[in-house]
Amino acid sequence: MKFTETPLQGAYLITPELLADERGFFARSFCRHEFADHGLNVDFVQCNISFNRMKGTLRGMHYQTSPHEEVKLVRCTAGAIYDVIIDLRAESPTFMKWFAVELTAENHKLLYIPERFGHGFQTLSDNTELSYHHSACYSAECSRGVRYDDPIVGIKWPLPVAVISISDQNHAPMDNSFKGIAP
Numbered sequence: 699m700k701f702t703e704t705p706l707q708g709a710y711l712i713t714p715e716l717l718a719d720e721r722g723f724f725a726r727s728f729c730r731h732e733f734a735d736h737g738l739n740v741d742f743v744q745c746n747i748s749f750n751r752m753k754g755t756l757r758g759m760h761y762q763t764s765p766h767e768e769v770k771l772v773r774c775t776a777g778a779i780y781d782v783i784i785d786l787r788a789e790s791p792t793f794m795k796w797f798a799v800e801l802t803a804e805n806h807k808l809l810y811i812p813e814r815f816g817h818g819f820q821t822l823s824d825n826t827e828l829s830y831h832h833s834a835c836y837s838a839e840c841s842r843g844v845r846y847d848d849p850i851v852g853i854k855w856p857l858p859v860a861v862i863s864i865s866d867q868n869h870a871p872m873d874n875s876f877k878g879i880a881p
Contacts, residue, residue, distance in 0.1 A: 771809070772828060780822055784815060844872065
């Protein structure tokens with residue numbers, strides 16, 4: 699696997715090395731030793747699937763607070779997404795900066811998202827599916843969100859929003875009083 703750090707410290711784009719032959723290919727998407735060698739969390743306790751019927755579907759920007767902060771490892775297994783992360787770490791030099799990458803079933807890339815990051819995505823094709831690994835179980839009490847179109851963050855989404863949940867629409871906009879998520 700090739701680990702490439704994104705402009706947001708601690709977040710990595712991971713490209714599996716495909717071993718191809720006439721049958722197809724084989725690739726590792728996770729290796730405890732390789733992740734640990736890069737100082738990444740290797741303790742995943744929950745795996746989830748997100749299926750999205752319609753191109754333009756937007757989910758996010760989600761995060762969990764203490765004591766259920768979570769690392770996420772995301773891969774698109776069908777279709778394509780525009781995957782976005784926001785650094786919400788109060789002490790970070792990239793606080794409130796965002797990064798986006800296209801994850802597709804064809805490119806096989808994974809995005810490693812550290813704790814205290816907001817995360818969301820927009821589907822770029824119909825019938826898109828994601829696989830998530832989480833370092834903490836979901837906690838409704840600790841679940842929070844940043845508004846997807848928050849002007850302070852300024853995310854540039856590639857498509858008009860076709861489908862979005864009421865809860866994602868109703869995240870309050872940021873204001874200058876937001877001090878980030880403390881460690």
